[in-house]
Amino acid sequence: MWIPYDIRASLKADSSKDTLRLSQADPRPRDFVVGFFLRNPVTQAWELDLVADEGSAELPAGPELPDAYLSLHPNQAGKLAEVIYRLPASSATEALELAHADMQRRMLRWLVEIGRGMAIAGWRVADMAHGARWRCTPFRPSAMQVNHAALSPLDADLAPVVELFQRARNAPDAASRLLAGFAVLVAALRHPAMAGSGAGALRVTQEMLVHAGALALADQLLDLSLPELVATLRPEHERLVGTDGVLLPVLDDLAGQRRLAVLANLADLSAHRLIVAEIRARQDSRAPAARPPVPELVKEG
Structure with a gap:
């Protein structure tokens, strides 16, 4: 079962509806707290290879956020696990966007300084005036059972295409996932190994948009054929890869990252549907033909 991996979704409520409604209806600037959970993309542990001291003093965020402060929080091993911002804003969304922009560039500076991989694993937001809370953390799916005895190795000619899909599934960021998923979609239109994928019949459905988190883009994406989807993506x-084949830097704000994430999800999901259809078509073609029924002998009286 395909699931979306990107965390840049809408904030999930962590408080009662009435509390959230009061916060959302209040236009006044007030204090918010935004915490960012951090992740080591190599070990997948929710920590960075940075030492942090429990109870350390707040630090000013800097001239771009003059009234904001941040504090560094370690896990039990003493490694940095969460950065918490305290800043004024008029809404949870504004607070998150302001803090996220600063956190993203701050983390890039840390990355250069120590040369280690690091990423944001999730976040939480609190409106201190109303006690409203939201969070956004990765979905952790349950393990699935498969019949290993019935699953033979993938056909050799199909392996290069599925390796691209593997890159999409393993990608640590939306940009890499879109590039790999897009490559599978193009392969479905061109590669002989995908001749049975039903590429000509694929249509973007509402169910696909829901799974990809792209329902807000339904007016642009719903009912697209595969060639139309490729043209849309x-x-x-091209924004990610220049005309000379060199990767381009993409420093989107949080809203831009969300859009890129849902498009990457849709490319990834569509790639999965096409590959599964190809494998099913091959299985059907290899299934033994059903024998015609043997006519019964009628005894003469």
């Missing part, structure tokens, strides 16, 4: 692909 191509500008995003």
Whole structure:
């Protein structure tokens, strides 16, 4: 079962509806707290290879956020696990976007300084005036059972295409996932190994948009054929890879990252549907033909 991996979704409520409604209806600037959970992309542990001291003093965020402060919080091993911002804003969304922009560039500076991988694993937001809370953390699916005895190795000619899909599934960021998923979609239109994928019949459905988190883009994406979907995604692909084949830097704000994430999800999901259809078509073609029924002998009286 395909699931979306990107965390840049809408904030999930962590308080009662009435509390959230009061916060959302209040236009006044007030204090918010935004915490960012951090992740080591190599070990997948929710920590960075940075030492942090429990109870350390707040630090000013800097001139771009003059009234904001941040504090560094370690896990039990003493490694940095969460950065918490305290800042004024008029809404949870504004507070998150302001803090996220600062956190992203701050983390890039840390990355250069120590040369280690690091990423944001999730976040939480609190409106201190109303006690409203939201969070956004990765979905952790349950393990699935498969019949290993019935699963033979993948056909050799299909392996290069599925390796691209593997890159999409293993990608640590939306940009990499879109590039790999897009490559599978193009392969479905061109590669002989995908001749049975039903590429000509694929249509973007509402169910696919829901799974990809792209329902807000339904007016642009719903009912697209595969060639139309490829054409729609191509500008995003070209924004990530220049005409000379060199990766381009993409420093989107949080809203831009969300859009890129849902498009990457849709490319990834569509790639999965096409590959599964190809494998099923091959299985059907190899299934032994059903024998015609043997006519019964009628005894003469």
